[in-house]
Amino acid sequence: AQSVAQPEDQVNVAEGNPLTVKCTYSVSGNPYLFWYVQYPNRGLQFLLKYITGDNLVKGSYGFEAEFNKSQTSFHLKKPSALVSDSALYFCAVRENSGGYNKLIFGAGTRLAVHP
C-alpha cells in the first residue's frame, strides 16, 4: 500500500524566512504526490501536485515542492514565509485500489509563522 509520512508535528518559522515542511513517501511504481493546506475551520485546499516531469513543482500562494526520487521525499517549500501561511499542511499520495484512485493523507504538519 502507498503511504506518506510527515515527520514533524509542527514547524515554527519567523516571517520572511524560508520554510520547509517535510514529506517522505513509500509507493510501488511512479508516485503521484500532492500537498494540501487547511486553514482553521476550513476545508482542504489543493496546493500542488507532482505527476511527472520537472522535480520542482510550483503551486498556489508561492509554494513549491521538490520531488527527490533517491530520498523518496516531496518537501514543501516557500522562500519567504508569511504569517498568513500559518495552517495545517497535508502531504498525500494517490493509490489505485479496487479499480479507482483515492488519496492517502499524511498525519499533517502544523506550520506556525511568527511575526
Added chain:
Amino acid sequence: SAVISQKPSRDICQRGTSLTIQCQVDSQVTMMFWYRQQPGQSLTLIATANQGSEATYESGFVIDKFPISRPNLTFSTLTVSNMSPEDSSIYLCSDRPASNTGELFFGEGSRLTVL
C-alpha cells in the same frame, strides 16, 4: 475546479441520533469521496460514491453506520447513524476533476459534535 457546498457546516447532536450531511457540486462529477477528520487527526477515507451504484466502503467503515446516497452526478449525502461521542469529527466531501491525475477538491466540511 468545481465548487463544493456542504450542509450543515456544523452541528451539535445528541448521542443515539442520526444526521445527514449534504454535498452539492456545481458541475457533474463521476466520483465523490467522503472523508472523516477526527480531532487533531489526518483525513481518513470513509467511502467512494459513484452515481448509480452502491458506495464502496473502506476498511473499518460499514454501510449501516454511514449510509451514502448518490442520486445524481451533482449530489451526495452521508448519514452518520446512531451517533456516539467518538463520531465527533469533521466530515468532508470531495470530488475528482476530469483530469484524473488524482487530486481532489474538497468542500468546507461539516463539523459534528456529539454530546
